[in-house]
Amino acid sequence: MSYDIRRRSLPLLxxxxxxxxxxxxxxxxxxxxxxxxxxxxxxxxxxxxxxxxSGLFGVAVMGFILHRVxxxxxxxxxxxxxxxxxxxxxxxxxxxxxxxxAPENVRRWGRRFVWIAGVTALGWGxxxxxxxxxxxxxxxxxxxxxxxxVIGSIGHMAGHLPVYFAFLIGAELPLAIALxxxxxxxxxxxxxxxxxxxxxxxxxxxxxxRSLRQSFLLAHRNRALAHALxxxxxxxxxxxxxxxRFLAAASxxxxxxxxxLGLLLDVLRGQELNPxxxxxxxxxxxxxxxxxxxxxxxxxxSRLDAGVVAVEWSAIPLAPLLASLVGELAPxxxxxxxxxxxxxxxxxxxxxxxxxxxxxxxxxxNALRYTPRGGVLVACRRRGERVAVEIRDTGIGIAPSEQExxxxxxxxxxxxxxxxxxxxxxxxxxxxxxxxxxDIPLELHSHPGRGxxxxxxxxxxxxxxxxxxxxxxxxGGTQLAQRFVVVVDDDAMVRVATERLFxxxxxxxxxxxxxxxxxxxxxxxxxxxxxxxTDLRLPGDADGVAVIExxxxxxxxxxxxxxxxxxxxxxxATAEDDRVVLHKPVTPDTLRSAVLGLLxxxxxxxxxx
Numbered sequence: 001m002s003y004d005i006r007r008r009s010l011p012l013l014x015x016x017x018x019x020x021x022x023x024x025x026x027x028x029x030x031x032x033x034x035x036x037x038x039x040x041x042x043x044x045x046x047x048x049x050x051x052x053x054s055g056l057f058g059v060a061v062m063g064f065i066l067h068r069v070x071x072x073x074x075x076x077x078x079x080x081x082x083x084x085x086x087x088x089x090x091x092x093x094x095x096x097x098x099x100x101x102a103p104e105n106v107r108r109w110g111r112r113f114v115w116i117a118g119v120t121a122l123g124w125g126x127x128x129x130x131x132x133x134x135x136x137x138x139x140x141x142x143x144x145x146x147x148x149x150v151i152g153s154i155g156h157m158a159g160h161l162p163v164y165f166a167f168l169i170g171a172e173l174p175l176a177i178a179l180x181x182x183x184x185x186x187x188x189x190x191x192x193x194x195x196x197x198x199x200x201x202x203x204x205x206x207x208x209x210r211s212l213r214q215s216f217l218l219a220h221r222n223r224a225l226a227h228a229l230x231x232x233x234x235x236x237x238x239x240x241x242x243x244x245r246f247l248a249a250a251s252x253x254x255x256x257x258x259x260x261l262g263l264l265l266d267v268l269r270g271q272e273l274n275p276x277x278x279x280x281x282x283x284x285x286x287x288x289x290x291x292x293x294x295x296x297x298x299x300x301x302s303r304l305d306a307g308v309v310a311v312e313w314s315a316i317p318l319a320p321l322l323a324s325l326v327g328e329l330a331p332x333x334x335x336x337x338x339x340x341x342x343x344x345x346x347x348x349x350x351x352x353x354x355x356x357x358x359x360x361x362x363x364x365x366n367a368l369r370y371t372p373r374g375g376v377l378v379a380c381r382r383r384g385e386r387v388a389v390e391i392r393d394t395g396i397g398i399a400p401s402e403q404e405x406x407x408x409x410x411x412x413x414x415x416x417x418x419x420x421x422x423x424x425x426x427x428x429x430x431x432x433x434x435x436x437x438x439d440i441p442l443e444l445h446s447h448p449g450r451g452x453x454x455x456x457x458x459x460x461x462x463x464x465x466x467x468x469x470x471x472x473x474x475x476g477g478t479q480l481a482q483r484f485v486v487v488v489d490d491d492a493m494v495r496v497a498t499e500r501l502f503x504x505x506x507x508x509x510x511x512x513x514x515x516x517x518x519x520x521x522x523x524x525x526x527x528x529x530x531x532x533x534t535d536l537r538l539p540g541d542a543d544g545v546a547v548i549e550x551x552x553x554x555x556x557x558x559x560x561x562x563x564x565x566x567x568x569x570x571x572x573a574t575a576e577d578d579r580v581v582l583h584k585p586v587t588p589d590t591l592r593s594a595v596l597g598l599l600x601x602x603x604x605x606x607x608x609x
């Protein structure tokens with residue numbers, strides 16, 4: 001199975017309808033019928049100018065022809081009255097237009113035009129009483145003229161059947177009665193024919209009306225489906241945002257004690273412990289490391305979902321990167337008695353070195369965890385215009401039904417017992433998000449019992465692209481002994497743990513809970529701080545950035561600053577001006593490395609504020 005992660009989407013519609021959905025469907029069906037009726041009525045009303053104009057033209061033509069065949073008596077009066085009726089019908093049409101497009105306005109004027117159509121139809125029907133009996137030519141013109149108007153009005157009035165029925169009966173019935181009044185067989189036969197016409201024409205009108213309404217029903221249903229899809233998309237986005245907000249809020253409060261626990265464990269390791277105590281401390285350390293891994297995974301997912309991860313594009317030599325990762329995980333492979341092999345061609349790709357390394361590390365670690373015997377192969381080669389990086393294992397494999405689910409958070413194949421040694425189920429979820437961020441197609445091929453292959457398709461870097469220089473760590477000779485470190489954190493447990501950790505490294509510390517406490521305590525200091533370590537979120541209006549700025553201004557020196565925060569997302573400006581930001585929980589090793597780097601940079605460059 002080939003699975004392109006960029007095309008994966010979540011289902012937006014439920015598989016089965018709940019009872020309230022059935023009721024809603026019934027209500028929606030009624031709404032659709034009302035909508036179709038109103039819109040068909042609107043078609044009739046909007047076509048009134050053409051219909052009235054056609055009627056006036058018909059009156060003029062019929063009057064002209066009747067005059068040519070010798071009809072004089074009453075002709076001018078009928079033409080004038082019928083033309084006046086049609087002209088006056090334009091006034092309610094203008095009133096309808098002035099009322100706007102609201103459905104209530106359409107339905108109101110639709111009902112009124114039933115009566116207006118009936119009155120104008122009676123004017124057409126009155127021609128039978130006015131010109132019958134008469135000469136054969138006059139009778140033929142009268143019957144054909146009125147019937148032609150009635151038949152031709154189907155296209156104009158079919159959108160509103162009551163109007164058409166009123167017009168049909170008002171025009172044809174008086175004409176049929178006038179023919180029956182003459183009394184001879186010929187005129188009676190014509191009257192019967194007009195009766196058949198009055199019975200047959202409604203069938204055509206009904207068919208035209210049905211077709212028109214069906215088109216509006218389809219349009220309404222399409223709009224309803226589009227609206228439902230849009231609403232469900234918004235609901236899904238809101239649910240995802242709510243989840244991210246919950247993770248951000250909950251993780252901030254949970255990170256504080258976990259962070260303090262990690263620091264205190266390192267302090268305990270520096271004490272003289274008997275074997276039993278040392279074993280207990282190591283067990284606590286492993287549990288804390290598991291919590292750290294969980295928080296790190298949740299932090300990565302939350303930051304990726306929030307869209308705050310910046311991409312630094314560069315040309316990356318693949319062979320050194322892959323060799324570094326293989327070397328990093330080789331001890332784990334040896335411990336599991338697995339073969340870990342690398343086949344790398346000298347290729348250079350364009351990507352973000354840190355994020356690409358995270359993808360490859362997660363995939364490689366995942367392959368090692370789920371391979372009980374055999375080994376893992378890491379390879380890269382040119383494939384068309386891209387470079388393919390493959391990680392193959394001889395592990396348990398993934399069933400086709402699970403090959404999409406493995407990219408969901410906390411989903412694990414073959415780990416119903418939630419064995420922590422097999423990870424937390426966040427690695428591939430992070431891989432999916434990072435691959436999307438870097439626009440890397442990710443393919444998965446796997447069969448149960450026959451292993452798994454992940455393939456990344458990376459763009460090859462241009463030959464002239466600058467290659468990213470390796471990162472230089474802080475000089476190892478920089479020492480922490482005798483350093484004066486200020487710790488600012490409103491959580492007393494975290495503050496005390498941090499002070500104890502720095503004290504164990506040979507530092508002198510001063511701790512306070514906010515800016516006011518810092519300002520009061522600084523009056524008793526006999527020296528300028530060498531480092532300030534602060535939380536970002538503090539009581540009052542002043543945050544960690546404000547604390548750093550005040551301290552630097554107070555001592556007129558660019559004091560190295562490190563911010564440790566439990567917030568998932570922090571403003572980009574927080575990390576400006578040489579401020580280092582670490583997300584809690586921070587391991588002692590990570591904290592020490594960051595501090596050494598800050599002090600080393602400060603030793604090479606002294607800048608007054």
